[in-house]
Amino acid sequence: MGSEKKVILEARHLWKSYGKGEARVDALADVSLEIYEGELLTILGSSGSGKSTLLNSLGGMDKPDKGAIFISETDLCKMNDNALTDYRKRNIGFVFQSFNLIAELTAKENVGLTACRPEMVEQVFDMVGLKHKMNNYPSQLSGGQQQRISIARALAKDPKILLCDEPTGALDYETGKQILVELEKLVRQHGRTVVIVTHTQEIGKMSDRVIKMRNGKITQVVVNDSPVPAASIEW
Ligand SMILES: Nc1ncnc2c1ncn2[C@@H]1O[C@H](COP(=O)(O)OP(=O)(O)OP(=O)(O)O)[C@@H](O)[C@H]1O
Numbered sequence: 001m002g003s004e005k006k007v008i009l010e011a012r013h014l015w016k017s018y019g020k021g022e023a024r025v026d027a028l029a030d031v032s033l034e035i036y037e038g039e040l041l042t043i044l045g046s047s048g049s050g051k052s053t054l055l056n057s058l059g060g061m062d063k064p065d066k067g068a069i070f071i072s073e074t075d076l077c078k079m080n081d082n083a084l085t086d087y088r089k090r091n092i093g094f095v096f097q098s099f100n101l102i103a104e105l106t107a108k109e110n111v112g113l114t115a116c117r118p119e120m121v122e123q124v125f126d127m128v129g130l131k132h133k134m135n136n137y138p139s140q141l142s143g144g145q146q147q148r149i150s151i152a153r154a155l156a157k158d159p160k161i162l163l164c165d166e167p168t169g170a171l172d173y174e175t176g177k178q179i180l181v182e183l184e185k186l187v188r189q190h191g192r193t194v195v196i197v198t199h200t201q202e203i204g205k206m207s208d209r210v211i212k213m214r215n216g217k218i219t220q221v222v223v224n225d226s227p228v229p230a231a232s233i234e235w
């Protein structure tokens with residue numbers, strides 16, 4: 001990326017804790033970061049380090065206890081529910097760690113619900129290799145297939161910022177790699193901003209930056225000046 005990087009999302013001093021007294025956990029302990037328009041960012045960290053909490057906060061799904069998240073000039077943390085819903089609708093695509101598909105709708109209907117254009121629906125099913133499962137319900141799909149439907153849904157929405165929580169977590173190696181190639185295309189060919197949360201260190205190699213988290217804190221930010229194509233990384 002050039003030096004004229006534009007900040008698309010900025011988090012300042014985020015705090016979020018769960019539980020009380022001895023059982024208290026600081027899921028986010030003073031986390032600040034900037035996300036640049038058109039970058040591929042990886043957030044790495046072991047289980048429980050606060051990655052999902054951070055991603056949910058950035059996507060307006062979860063409210064931190066303290067701190068601010070700016071998109072343009074507006075602070076997400078100060079928005080009411082309607083404004084947040086509107087923000088998510090216009091800007092954010094989310095691939096949830098737990099898929100979050102609607103059980104009563106077929107795969108095609110799940111994706112169609114938030115697709116930006118109806119013709120996108122078939123196209124994204126092709127991208128994730130599940131055209132033959134479009135009319136199945138989530139309960140008729142494996143975990144990995146549900147994961148891919150959830151990715152298809154996010155792709156069809158064509159959001160400015162795509163937040164992906166362990167997008168390859170439930171997938172076999174080859175399918176995981178295909179998905180990473182699609183995410184990479186969104187950034188490199190279509191100028192979208194993609195954030196990938198993962199345990200897999202190798203995924204950092206395809207990213208412009210890697211943020212490492214531990215115990216609710218960012219411990220390291222690594223800028224990668226020569227990202228490797230997703231197709232050639234191995235793990
Ligand atoms: N709803 C909740 N209630 C209580 N504690 C929670 C809740 N959500 C998260 N936590 C705690 O906050 C910490 C951070 O959790 P988080 O889900 O953000 O971690 P993570 O990095 O996404 O982990 P994983 O890689 O396993 O998905 C953990 O210690 C977790 O137990």
Ligand SMILES: [Mg+2]
Pocket residue numbers: 051052053097165
């Ligand atoms: Mg998580």
